[in-house]
Amino acid sequence: MSETRKITVSALTRVEGEGALNVCVEGERVVDVKLTIYEPPRFFEALLRGRAIEEVPDITARICGICPVAYQMTSVHALENALGVQITPAIRQLRRLLYCGEWIESHVLHIYMLNAPDLFDCHSGIELAARFPTEVNRGLRMKKIGNRLLEVLGGRAIHPVNVRVGGFYRAPTRDELNLLLPDLRWALQASIESTRWIAGLEFPEYGQECEFIALQHPDEYPFNEGMIASTMNSPLVVGDYESHFAEQHVKHSTALQSVHRDTCETYLLGPMARFNLNRDQLYPAAKQLVNELGIKIPLVNRFHAIIARCVEVVHAFEEAIEKIENYVPPSPAYIQYAYRDGYGVAATEAPRGMIFHSYEITAKGEVSKANIVPPTSQNQRQIESDLKDYIQRLLPNKDEVIAANCEKLIRTYDPCISCSTHFLKLTMQRL
Amino acid sequence: MCRTSTTLVMGIGSHHGDDGIGWAVIDQLIERPMDGVCFVKAQVPLDLLDTIDEVSEVHLVDAAVGLDPSESLLRLNYSIPFERAALGSISMMGTHGMSVTEVLRIAESLGVYTGHVTIWLCKGQSYQPFEELSEVARQSVSRCVSELVKELRSARTVAR
Numbered sequence: 001m002s003e004t005r006k007i008t009v010s011a012l013t014r015v016e017g018e019g020a021l022n023v024c025v026e027g028e029r030v031v032d033v034k035l036t037i038y039e040p041p042r043f044f045e046a047l048l049r050g051r052a053i054e055e056v057p058d059i060t061a062r063i064c065g066i067c068p069v070a071y072q073m074t075s076v077h078a079l080e081n082a083l084g085v086q087i088t089p090a091i092r093q094l095r096r097l098l099y100c101g102e103w104i105e106s107h108v109l110h111i112y113m114l115n116a117p118d119l120f121d122c123h124s125g126i127e128l129a130a131r132f133p134t135e136v137n138r139g140l141r142m143k144k145i146g147n148r149l150l151e152v153l154g155g156r157a158i159h160p161v162n163v164r165v166g167g168f169y170r171a172p173t174r175d176e177l178n179l180l181l182p183d184l185r186w187a188l189q190a191s192i193e194s195t196r197w198i199a200g201l202e203f204p205e206y207g208q209e210c211e212f213i214a215l216q217h218p219d220e221y222p223f224n225e226g227m228i229a230s231t232m233n234s235p236l237v238v239g240d241y242e243s244h245f246a247e248q249h250v251k252h253s254t255a256l257q258s259v260h261r262d263t264c265e266t267y268l269l270g271p272m273a274r275f276n277l278n279r280d281q282l283y284p285a286a287k288q289l290v291n292e293l294g295i296k297i298p299l300v301n302r303f304h305a306i307i308a309r310c311v312e313v314v315h316a317f318e319e320a321i322e323k324i325e326n327y328v329p330p331s332p333a334y335i336q337y338a339y340r341d342g343y344g345v346a347a348t349e350a351p352r353g354m355i356f357h358s359y360e361i362t363a364k365g366e367v368s369k370a371n372i373v374p375p376t377s378q379n380q381r382q383i384e385s386d387l388k389d390y391i392q393r394l395l396p397n398k399d400e401v402i403a404a405n406c407e408k409l410i411r412t413y414d415p416c417i418s419c420s421t422h423f424l425k426l427t428m429q430r431l
Numbered sequence: 432m433c434r435t436s437t438t439l440v441m442g443i444g445s446h447h448g449d450d451g452i453g454w455a456v457i458d459q460l461i462e463r464p465m466d467g468v469c470f471v472k473a474q475v476p477l478d479l480l481d482t483i484d485e486v487s488e489v490h491l492v493d494a495a496v497g498l499d500p501s502e503s504l505l506r507l508n509y510s511i512p513f514e515r516a517a518l519g520s521i522s523m524m525g526t527h528g529m530s531v532t533e534v535l536r537i538a539e540s541l542g543v544y545t546g547h548v549t550i551w552l553c554k555g556q557s558y559q560p561f562e563e564l565s566e567v568a569r570q571s572v573s574r575c576v577s578e579l580v581k582e583l584r585s586a587r588t589v590a591r
Binding site for chain 2: 062066124125143144147
């Protein structure tokens, strides 16, 4: 005899955007899980066609209000690749500093307002703030310091406008950056305390084997460049990305989903992937903290992503301090270039994972073709796979318990649906 | 952000059609600078917490759906219980599940004073990426700017 049950979560809270999750259960087996996504994300690539390359960093920054730097950084590196522009080490260091600001802001928001409430069975950041005002105030102050760093480097905190192809429109002065140091030094200690607090909590257990992918660089924790490294496959150069990974359109989603081109296998990006592949490149205080807390690699439990995020915040504050202490303003602030026909690619590490851009440009300095692959699109298929496995384990529970736990699991990936589209209403059908 | 100001006007917005109302209001207000008033654009309402306790007066401008059909603008004083309750019944566009209301409640949970916050809700109609503001939104922006300027100038006149 078949049984039909429906579970509906009308809106998933504490993620960016809206969509739906449809689960089909036959008897005691989860047969299908679909993340249904409504909005067309590819709008931006069409919008870029025919635009001057100088417009690209500012247009792509508008794709996401949470991670604009990731879009700017990836676009300028890809366009510089197409133009044959070599940036100076000083510009490169300044770009890393800008990325530190974005990681801090994005990660701290996720840790304190979106993810940590789940670890205390709080329904919202409001409840968490009432129960743990000291910790939440500490988080908000750290986020503010990240904002300030973005403001100084990017010209403003939202949709920074100082980034350009070849470098920066204006390099900040040493004095402007030095003013940030006292706050950054406080924040480094605060982030260490936060990590100790979070890592000491009880976590749900869930993890299945999967392929983690992140950039990997021989000398540094990855932000702007590196090989595409994997926990299961040989590393790739970024130029080979499009020949190894493909985006698929599925009926239930207007956002494309990425898989390996040859095997259709899924993969997971983000802080856990970066941490698993790059732990040795963490700055000293972050590395020491990892050792002190006994954090083992590989991190597989998806609920431990928050720990990786916390460690990355420590790293970002530490690197920001180091970069400012050794700062020499790049002169010139940007490298001149000449237009030419070309094709360029780049991958950088957005807070949520590796983001890939490719551009074809003309001798008039216009974009003729663009391809943007955000991390959430790449993670979607793996998230569906994880949910299917996780729901199977949860099946004996009541529907509302399953729905609540699915929401918690989804939040651990920090999906940024505005990058790919909007999110989540859950319908569960038991046949 | 507003180190030398006593009043903050924060416009919350994005590039998604009428969700840009808050930014459009700030763009127009910046053209009319006033002593002690800081005009700021924000995308995440949570950014209000960076500044809320640094100023003595906060005006928050955001797009809203579900306003009375005859109204293009609604001004709510957060310190008045009836108006605060009304705020909870109006749908605003927020990211990561955090609307203006939720952010103000977080502030209160943290013991931060919110009685100096006034919320200006402007009617929006369409929220598609990169769309221009709709005619409905333009009208509500224009009215909001006019009312806000009147109120800010009046406050400054009284203060003098």
